[in-house]
Amino acid sequence: MKVAKVEAALHASPFRPFELRLNGEAIVVCHPEQVLLAENKTTVVVDVGDRIHIFNTNYITKLTLLRRGRDSSSIKAA
Numbered sequence: 001m002k003v004a005k006v007e008a009a010l011h012a013s014p015f016r017p018f019e020l021r022l023n024g025e026a027i028v029v030c031h032p033e034q035v036l037l038a039e040n041k042t043t044v045v046v047d048v049g050d051r052i053h054i055f056n057t058n059y060i061t062k063l064t065l066l067r068r069g070r071d072s073s074s075i076k077a078a
Helices: 003-011
Strands: 018-022 025-029 035-037 043-047 052-056 062-065
Touching: 003 035, 003 062
Parallel strands: none
Antiparallel strands: 018 025, 018 062, 035 043, 043 052
16 A cells, blocks of 8 residues: 555544554554654554554555544454
């Protein structure tokens, strides 16, 4: 997946929560401040509260925008 899609989702106005898929694992991003893209844009850090995910952008297989106001507690951020 192209990093441009992740950047577009992070900078969308208004922001919409989204889910990143990495080889079957789902990571839900509820706020843009949860995500840090490294300067070279090959590494992503996602803070989901009780867990921090660090991965190469090449491992992102899918980005899905979620409905606004969706209760993120009902989504498993594996």
